Amino acid sequence: MNVLVVNAGSSSLKLSVLGEDDTVLAQHHVERWDGTPDLDLDLTLPPVDAVGHRVVHGGTRFTTPTVITPDVRRGIEELTDLAPLHQPRALAGIDAAQALFPDVPHVACFDTAFHRTLPAAAATYPLPSAWRERWDLRRYGFHGLSHAYASRRAxxxxxxxxxxxxxxxxxxxxxxxxxxxxxxxxxxxxxxxxxxxxxxxxxxxxxxxxxxxxxxxxxxxxxxxxxxxxxxxxxxxxxxxxxxxxxxxxxxxxxxxxxxxxxxxxxxxxxxxxxxxxxxxxxxxxxxxxxxxxxxxxxxxxxxxxxxxxxxxxxxxxxxxxxxxxxxxxxxxxxxVTAREDIEIADGTRTALAADIVL
Known part of the structure; x- marks a missing residue:
């Protein structure tokens, strides 16, 4: 399965196609991207079977790579207040890639998901329990895709x-x-x-x-x-x-x-x-x-x-x-260790599609 990995940054968009053995088959970097879903890309890509997206915040709902449905997209958007610098760009990347590849499945891979294993002592803030429960106040952690790959590779x-x-x-x-x-x-x-x-x-x-x-x-x-x-x-x-x-x-x-x-x-x-x-x-x-x-x-x-x-x-x-x-x-x-979030995203995309995870 060839996976197109989409990593939307604050002002750029990185695209790479990884083959089954995680070989990079193609790469494209949009240096200055304003978030428009109408991408006019002058490039030839190998066949793409699925698209994997880096999403910074998954909250308490999204703790595994997840097939993107309209409901999942709304759930990602609802978390914008928790990552206002990053979440809108991820959503823009999803919209742009879905416009380019409307006929293949798209999967969201969350930076927070790796830290779902934090023990309560590390994840819990010493705040009133009513606040913590009402607003899901906890340590989520980020850069999980990078930490997961780097630790395993090392x-x-x-x-x-x-x-x-x-x-x-x-x-x-x-x-x-x-x-x-x-x-x-x-x-x-x-x-x-x-x-x-x-x-x-x-x-x-x-x-x-x-x-x-x-x-x-x-x-x-x-x-x-x-x-x-x-x-x-x-x-x-x-x-x-x-x-x-x-x-x-x-x-x-x-x-x-x-x-x-x-x-x-x-x-x-x-x-x-x-x-x-x-x-x-x-x-x-x-x-x-x-x-x-x-x-x-x-x-x-x-x-x-x-x-x-x-x-x-x-x-x-x-x-x-x-x-x-x-x-x-x-x-x-x-x-x-060279950062390879693309490998982590491609593997997560294949895992989600194999398990048919749809929330």
Whole structure:
């Protein structure tokens, strides 16, 4: 079965066709996409038997890959308030792909689904039970498709390991504690704003600080600031970590602070995920920053020597694709794994269609 994988980003649309053995048969990237369903694609694709879509938020209803029906689409749309940056783009991707391929089944694969295994202690917020029950307030977790693939792939590459911390680092950043293939903790929470500082998102903040800001800002201004003008952009004026590195090298104190805050919070989060696992067998970096920024990896691992971690400097600097970067003396293997959410989506699409899952 050939599966067209649709990954709708905030301003782009990535399409790839994967064959039965997950070989990439075709790729197309719409760099600037305004969300219109009327895509005029000048490309020739191999036969497509099904379409798999990345959807960020599945809420409590969608915990497995799910065939998209009109009712399912409405259910996805109803979750927009929980992921206002991401859910509308996923819906636009669904509409665009269904217009292009109206005669094949479409399947939604949810980033939150991997974290459905979070134990109650990790998923529950200490809020009034009436609030939690009325509004489904809990830690959902995100980047699940990436964490699922990276953790499984790293175990294969390392030849074993039951306690894995995966670091998905890109424009959005999150960590996951994975025990025997199951997510048991993660840094993102009810929304993708939580956890680590990111390109433009704040990550975790004191709720009292937010209440204080509401005395000075409207809710819309606060939401916009937290999502679009915080994180690296808020600290250094640059959302791209490459620009932050360049500014830091030129002596920009704000850029240096941004790097220090980012890596401090990252080390802190990895240590917390290790505590949730009761130990660490593998540390994995993936995503745009995780795969391509040896300086961040070095800053993080050097600060976690107390966990038995040590880098091979040469391997870290030269890492390309899937690569082991731990030193021989490192008690815990350290790996870089190429993000392949497309494989996870294609496999989920085939699984859903084989089981004929329709909610």
């Amino acid at each position: 175990v294969e590459l390392a030849g074993g390991g039951s306690r894995v911390v995966t670091c998905h680092l890109g424009a959005g950043c999150s960590l996951a504690a994975v025990h025997d293939g199951r997510s048991v903790d993660t840094t993102m929470g009810f929304t993708p704003l939580a956890g680590l500082p990111m390109a433009t998102r704040s990550g975790d903040l004191d709720p009292g600080l937010l209440l204080h800001l509401l005395d000075h800002l409207t809710p819309d201004k606060l939401a916009d600031g937290l999502a679009h003008h915080s994180g690296l952009r808020g600290l250094a004026g640059h959302a791209d970590l490459r620009d932050v590195h360049a500014a830091s090298a030129q002596g920009d104190v704000n850029a240096r602070l941004a790097l220090d805050v980012f890596t401090h919070r990252l080390r802190q989060g990895i240590a917390a995920m290790t505590a949730s696992l009761g130990g660490l067998d593998l540390l994995v970096f993936t995503g745009g920053i995780g795969e391509h920024d040896p300086d961040v990896r070095a800053r993080v691992v050097d600060g976690l020597a107390f966990l038995g971690l040590a880098l091979n400097r040469g391997a870290n600097a030269a890492a390309s694709g899937d690569a082991g970067i731990g030193a021989e003396r490192s008690r815990v293997p350290v790996w870089v």
